[in-house]
Amino acid sequence: MLLFRSEEHAERWRERAKPPASNVLTIEQATGLAHAWYRNKLDPDWRRFTTDEAETIFDQLGLDPEFWRLS
């Protein structure tokens, strides 16, 4: 997962690197995802998200459900 100056730069890299898949997030989506995913990581009762919980986070951030589906 890499950062790019803009979507045009992401597209240029994608054409060159040919990753197995591709989905582009705005920086607001990316920071929101990182916060939701990791804010409890150091808590004593942290646990991995269930598939449903993870997909709910993705949905709430407006991520592409086809790309982000886990089940």
Place this chain on the structure above:
Amino acid sequence: MTDAEADREVRIAIARSIKTHGKIPTIASVAADMAQDVAAVDASFARMIDGHMFIPRKGSHEIYAYDPFCVGPTDFFVTAAGRVWFGICAWDALGIPAALGTMGVVETHCADCDESLVVEVDADGRTDMQTWTVLQVGVRPSDFWKDIYFT
């Protein structure tokens, strides 16, 4: 104590090391911190690797990344809580301030043109900077753990 209870205590010790010392601990240091046998902590680390709780160093049970924290150095520097941290990817780097409950500054470079990128995030995971910056995911999330080192 059950394996699950033992693993919880080990996770708490790992978190304590990160928060208190700014370091991802080794098996030996967790064992010393908990006054436990190294073999017991090693077994706990092995179970957590099987459960995808962290990414091990290749060929080892030692931690490479207790996401979002990586032993580093990597291309993703994060300044938060008075320390410099490393993330293995942009998602993790942006998550380090969140895990620490503080604001932070992520420094990396554009993977296309190599220009420096700096993103400041607050404790609530918001940024009002670099609105043109984007994050590209190159592997479907359902495939992340098929080859976590590639991901």
